[in-house]
Amino acid sequence: MNWDQIEGRWEQVKGKVKEKWGKLTENDITRINGKREQLIGRIQERYGCTKEKAEEELKAWEQDVRW
16 A cells, blocks of 8 residues: 555544554544655654664555555
C-alpha cells in the first residue's frame, strides 16, 4: 500500500500504527494526522532510533499493512 492510500485512510490506519509502534501515544497519532515525515519523527523520538532506521521500519510496515 502506498503512503497516499495510508494518509487517505488515516482514521482506519491509526489502530494498526498503534499496534506496530505501541510507544506512540494517542496524542502522537492524532498530531501525525497521516503525515509520513511526522510519523518518522515520532518513531525516532519514542524509540530512540535514527531517521534511517525509522524510515526502514516504516517502509517495511507500508508493504505489509493489510485491510
